[in-house]
Every structure is written in structure tokens, then in C-alpha cells.
Amino acid sequence: MSCPMNCPKNLRNGPCGGVRSDGCCEVRPEMKCVWHEAVAGSLRIPGGVEALRAIQLPVDRRLVGKSSWLRVARLRGGEPA
Numbered sequence: 001m002s003c004p005m006n007c008p009k010n011l012r013n014g015p016c017g018g019v020r021s022d023g024c025c026e027v028r029p030e031m032k033c034v035w036h037e038a039v040a041g042s043l044r045i046p047g048g049v050e051a052l053r054a055i056q057l058p059v060d061r062r063l064v065g066k067s068s069w070l071r072v073a074r075l076r077g078g079e080p081a
Ligand code: SF4
Pocket: 006, 007, 008, 009, 010, 011, 014, 015, 016, 017, 018, 019, 020, 024, 025, 026, 027, 028, 032, 033, 034, 035, 036
């Protein structure tokens, strides 16, 4: 599994154009590009490649530092986010 929040650019529909030829990140060369890892992982999961083709919304920077779980719980409870 690979999380796009670990991408230094927080790209949701990566990879960026700077992936190194060895699959490492252009910003942090000591780590593998999360999208390189995501594609490799998707090949091991039935339906994984198709799932990666879904376009994701960009990160909502207004929510940085806030709990996503509490937000989901409040929305389900009818409270404003
Ligand atoms: S190389 Fe991959 S992990 Fe690094 S910034 Fe680009 S998309 Fe993100």
C-alpha cells in the first residue's frame, strides 16, 4: 500500500514528471516515489489498476491539521463540518 499524503507534493493523481529513473522521488531521493509504489502495488490487487485510473480531487488545504475522522462523524451526524 502507498499513501499519496507521503508524496512531498501531495499529488493525488501522480506521479509528477520528476520521478527518477530508479523509481525514487525527485524531492526526496532517499525514498521511492509513492506513485511508483502505488502502480507496483496495484498490479498485485485485483481491480487495482482500474482503481488507480479514477481521478481524485486535489487536497483541500483548508483542512490541514484537522481530524478527517471527526469530520466524517460530524457530517454523518448531521452537524456542519
Ligand atoms: S517523484 Fe513521486 S513522490 Fe516525489 S514528488 Fe513526484 S509524485 Fe511525489
